[in-house]
Amino acid sequence: MKLKLTLLFLLILYVCAVSAQTKYSTKSGTITFEASVPSFEEVKATNEQVSAVLNLDNGTFAALALINGFRFKVALMEEHFNENYMESATFPKATFKGTLDGFSPSSLTGNASSFILKGELTIHGNTQPLECLAQVSKTTDGVRMETSFVLNPKEFDIEIPQIVSSKIAKEVLVSVSLLLKS
């Protein structure tokens, strides 16, 4: 009987601990990428509808961006990006799943601290490991997280036709800015 009670108590404790997970999230994060080549038309797009979830207990992090949501200055560039390069009808989203290395809730302060964000990035149906530096800080509105990294379209099987390849940089700079709220 005593054992049963103890088990029940432990179970309740476990359930409480699980439900007390502190998840911070956003549905309107920003990702901007740039692949401009000097003296050619700017190749740059922004998605302001990025979803992301950060678990403050263990630093696990997930993000999702819909490819159709990337907006370019030039309409034709946006069409080519979706139809020819990213094939957004077949591969509608880019996702990331990973963890902030060495993260603990107590390491979160008003000043930005750097963590290594490790995980897997899936774009265009291809998954690649990704490791980058992320700045995380606590603000009055929630948790701010910023990171940037460089991607190579070839690694994700994204083909840039020869005719425009001189106008698009081989390395694409991606910046992510999120304000995660409880």
Add this chain to the structure above:
Amino acid sequence: MKRKNFLIIIVLILALAAYFGYRYLYHSHRNIQQEAPMASMPVADIQELFKAGKADSLMNKAVIVFGIVTELEGKSLTLEGGVFCSFDEMPTGLSLQQQITVKGRCVGYDDLFEIVKLDQCQTQ
């Protein structure tokens, strides 16, 4: 004389080519609000379509969705926890629990939050 005419024709052709070339390269962005909507339905129906994987015809198209506002934040709102709408210009005077109709571009389905996303929205 003949040579002069020939030159004029060449210049005209070049000018036309440049004009249409420029129009093709720098044509304006779509105006979602002026496009005929692909569908008009309540939140539950569009959710159902995406969950069943039958929403391909809505992708990147103008759609009209109606429902109750359950979240208001910045330049976006959520309808019945199932459709996330972002606005280029946020309409004023909206409140939670209000029944509204929104027209926007269907961007896709976010399976992290199990939510359908629309952008370039306007209330109807």
